[in-house]
Amino acid sequence: MKLTRQKLIQSDGAVSVLVVVLGFLVGTVLVALVGKNPLNMYKALFQALSGYNIDNGRMNVRYIAETLNYSVPFILCGLSMGFAKRVGLFNIGGEGQYIMGMTIAQAIALLGPRIPVLHWMLAMLGAVVIGSLWGGVVGLLKAKYEVSEVVSTIMLNYVALYLSRIICLQLPGATTYKTANFPETALIGNAFFQRITNNSLLNNGIFMMAGSVLVYWFIMEKTSLGYGMRATGFNKDAARASGIPVIKSISISMAISGAFAGLAGGIVALGSFKYGRVLSGMDNYGFDGIAVALVGNCTALGTTLAGFLFGLLKNAQALMQGKQIPKEITFIIQGLIVIFIALRSALKLYQEYLDKKQLQKEVGVK
Amino acid sequence: MVGEYAIEMTNITKTFPGVVANDTVTLQVMHQEIHALLGENGAGKSTLMSILFGSYSADSGSILLDGKPVEIKNPNVATALGIGMVHQHFKLVQNYTVTENIVLGMEPTKGRLLDMRSAREHVARLSSQYALKVDPDSLVEDITVGQQQRVEILKTLYRNANIIIFDEPTAVLTPQEIDELMDILKKLRTEGKTIVLITHKLKEIKEVADRCTVLRRGRSIGTVEVQNVSEQDLAEMMVGRAVKFEIEKPEKQPGRVMLSLKNMQVADQNGTMRVKDVSLDVHEGEIVGIAGVDGNGQSELLGAITGLLPLAGGSVLLDGKPIENLSIRQRIEEGLGYIPEDRQKYGVVGEFSIAENTALKNYYRDAYRKRMGILDYEAMNQEAENLIKQFDIRSAEGAKTTAGSLSGGNQQKVIVAREISLSPKVLVVAQPTRGLDVGAIEYIRKRIIAEREKGRAILLVSFELDEIMNLCDRIATISKGRIVAVNKQDEVTEYDIGLMMAGSKKEAL
Structure with missing residues (x-):
């Protein structure tokens, strides 16, 4: 019994599951407190997850597809945060990298050569490249001049937002909030998905996301590049003293981190919209990615699952409103989960306390 | 009525998460004796004394002072009960005078004003009574480490301590300063003070202590009259088995120069020049030691050799090839090995x-x-x-x-x-046995000697003169960033090196 509890607390994955469960429990209590039936919340979540509406017994696969589609940017922004975190950096700039990826994807979509497949590939490539530049410059500043990445990424988020407005206002057919429609060749919609999911927005972005998860796992766990990065993240001094090129590690990791967020921007731009958006505010996927990575312990699998959870909550919002549950409850649950993540250290303290008591008992017996 | 013992700690147990630091330890210290507390690192000496001084509270056990049970909740209570502690790392305000440091927290006042004149007189009186030579008006930053320690002792005396605990007091001192401290301890005993001396150095115990309590892995192994036992006996009590002090080192003819330092200048991170014009050669199959008190430029010197710090001037040649402009990885590939002093920060x-x-x-x-x-x-x-x-x-x-x-x-x-x-050509080693138990020390030292047998050139920095004398073929003494002398191991004594470490003897013997 004692062994299992100890293992549970020491396993980061188990703690994450515990934290999510706690978040939902408290969310349930809150719904009950405002006089609504918590069961309706779970019905909505169940429908977003399985497509099955318990109330009228109807099945609609579109809900599953939308949940998956919503998960894509969460997962990619989670990977962006997670990759930098594993190298010991706190990338708050996912939002800016996401915006820049979106912007360049939109520009290429409207101005690029209208050749099938090549067109959207070019747009995605542009999104990835600009994202990695937007992140890489932060890494370079940090590695060469010790500029705090937290400060520079926050500032670059605003630079990205306003730069994006300047660029998008120059695009064909631009008004204060949208551009002309994208040509067909730029879109990443998937006709097969649309047919089997009742015209959901699920698109080829899901393949790019899956590929990114694999790339993340492969670089981190399998390559010598990832090994050097992990060493840098755990103990920068020892890594440096052992000859690991720390400056290179930091710069490259921020560039890769930015590439994930840039790709997220490109996928949302060309997958979920038919026209380019002139942003007046942030989409917040980049910021939510921080929470996703924290819940997912910055591992490839964990981040994917956490991103899926966030996508599920987002898709369930509309369904909840239909069942008289305020959609804000999903934000509260997300917030609670992030707060409870901090419990990880509290649980460790609790374990230490138990160990100490155990020892005292053993000594007392002698 | 005065009890038989000045201090009587009975069945003290203290656990930390995962460790039993003290396990039913009993310590009885008589009035006016110098009582040594001997044990390896992690044996529980410091924990026991921290409990006596009120920094920790024991999980169980009792403390009697003069036969009266006391509860020492915090260091203020300990001070009020007449217990003083001289910490290993001094707690002094660098830009205050000696007097200001001593009275800090208990300043004498005249009305609402500070009365520094009577404070100064009081300090001077204590200083002469206990033969603790130190100028009451000097700034602490201007006096030597040995004198700073005296200020710490005066602080306890100023607070009327009858029991003074010394935590590894000789770790930071040169051999000459150690001799002086030994005299001070004896003088304090003559003046009626009771002294507890925490140490793992057997020589010191033989020299000044009356009785000695040995701790091993949190338990008290026993208390002995020091005059009845040998250093060997004490070592065996401490470690729990027979110990070899000296490691056999076969004769070896050094080969060609492998590491050559030429006029090295190194600044620390604040830009202060810490290494000044250091030149030194290390040959194949040779161990060259750098002896010196901590903080005399050793870590900056090694930092510049390994590439962690930039070189401000001079050159480093490895097997004849300049390496000062190479990256850390390139230096490693050229055959530079490094065992760092701070193993958790730089080693693993x-x-x-x-x-x-x-x-x-x-x-x-x-x-x-x-x-x-x-x-x-x-x-x-x-x-x-x-x-x-x-x-x-x-x-x-x-x-x-x-x-x-x-x-x-x-x-x-x-x-x-x-x-x-x-298989490095040159192995740079810093404080390789710091904080290790005797078994591991023996092992690591043997391995270093074995590398010498293989023909590696080894540069060893250590603050333990024993270690330097034991392992090295040649010894370079460093003081204030300069190499003051390079001697063959068999041509100098620890005493000579101590003098040079203090900077008072500038020439090779």
Whole structure:
């Protein structure tokens, strides 16, 4: 019994599951407190997850597809945060990298050569490249001049937002909030998905996301590049003293981190919209990615699952409103989960306390 | 009525998470004696004294002072009860005078004003009564370490301490200062003070202590009359088995110059020049020691050799090739090995497994590489298992054990295994046995000697003169960033080196 509890607390994955469960429990209590039936919340979540509406017994696969589609940017922004975190950096700039990826994807979509497949590939490539530049410059500043990445990424988020407005206002057919429609060749919609999911927005972005998860796992766990990065993240001094090129590690990791967020921007731009958006505010996927990575312990699998959870909550919002549950409850649950993540250290303290008591008992017996 | 013992700590138990620091320890200190508390690092000496001084509270057990039970909740209570402590790391305000430091917190006042004149007189009186020579008006930053320690002693006397605890008081002193401290301790005893001396140095115990209590792994092994036992006896009580002090070192003819330092100048991170014009050669099959008190430029010197710090002037040649402009990795590839002083900061990645740590410097090379930059973890684990056997690394789960969960001695073995397995031409070693138990010390020293046998050139920095004298063929003494002399090991005594370390003897003997 004692062994299992100890293992549970020491396993980061188990703690994450515990934290999510706690978040939902408290969310349930809150719904009950405002006089609504918590069961309706779970019905909505169940429908977003399985497509099955318990109330009228109807099945609609579109809900599953939308949940998956919503998960894509969460997962990619989670990977962006997670990759930098594993190298010991706190990338708050996912939002800016996401915006820049979106912007360049939109520009290429409207101005690029209208050749099938090549067109959207070019747009995605542009999104990835600009994202990695937007992140890489932060890494370079940090590695060469010790500029705090937290400060520079926050500032670059605003630079990205306003730069994006300047660029998008120059695009064909631009008004204060949208551009002309994208040509067909730029879109990443998937006709097969649309047919089997009742015209959901699920698109080829899901393949790019899956590929990114694999790339993340492969670089981190399998390559010598990832090994050097992990060493840098755990103990920068020892890594440096052992000859690991720390400056290179930091710069490259921020560039890769930015590439994930840039790709997220490109996928949302060309997958979920038919026209380019002139942003007046942030989409917040980049910021939510921080929470996703924290819940997912910055591992490839964990981040994917956490991103899926966030996508599920987002898709369930509309369904909840239909069942008289305020959609804000999903934000509260997300917030609670992030707060409870901090419990990880509290649980460790609790374990230490138990160990100490155990020892005292053993000594007392002698 | 005055009790038989000045201090009587009975059945003291104190546990920390995962460790029993004191396990039913009993300590009885008589009035006006110098009582040594002997034990290895981690034996529980400091914990026991921290309980006496009120920094920790015991889980169980009782404390009697003069036969009266007391409860010491915090250091203020200890001070009020007449207990003073001279810490290993002094707690002094650098830009205050000696007098100001001593009276700090208990300043004498005249009305609402400070009365520094009477404070100064009081300090001067104590200073002459206990033969603690120190100028009451000097700034603390201007006086030597030995004098700063006297200020700490005066602080306890000013607060009317009858019992004074000394925590490893000689760790920071030169041999001459140690001699003076020994005289001070005897004088304090004559003046009626009771002294507890925490130490792991046997020579000091033989010289001044009346009785000695030995702790081993948190338990009290026994209390002995010092005059009835030999150093060897004490060592065996401390370690629990027979110990060899000296390591056999066969004669060896040094070969050609492998590491050559030429007029090195190194500044620390604040831009202060810490190494001034250091030149030194290390030959194949030779161990050259750098003796000196901590903080005299040793870490900056090694930093510039290994590439952690930039060189402000001069040159470093490895096997005839200048390396000062190479990256750290290039220096390693040229054959520079490094066992750092701060092993947890620079030596190992605590979250990594033993295998990942032993591969830390060559993971990118072909032996551990498959196609496309994929790491061969299997090869890494295999090599680590070999090293674990070869270097007797004790771990719970073999090569997959995380380095952070190992004991200090085993962490050091991981580092030594990694460095030696890379077959460096030059091995730079800093404080290789700091904080290790006697068994590990013996082992690490033997390994260093074995590397010398293989013809490696070894540069050793240590603050332990014993270690320097034991291992080195030649000894360079460093003081204030300069090498003041280079001598053959058999041509100098510890005493000579001590004088040079203090900077008072500038020439080679």
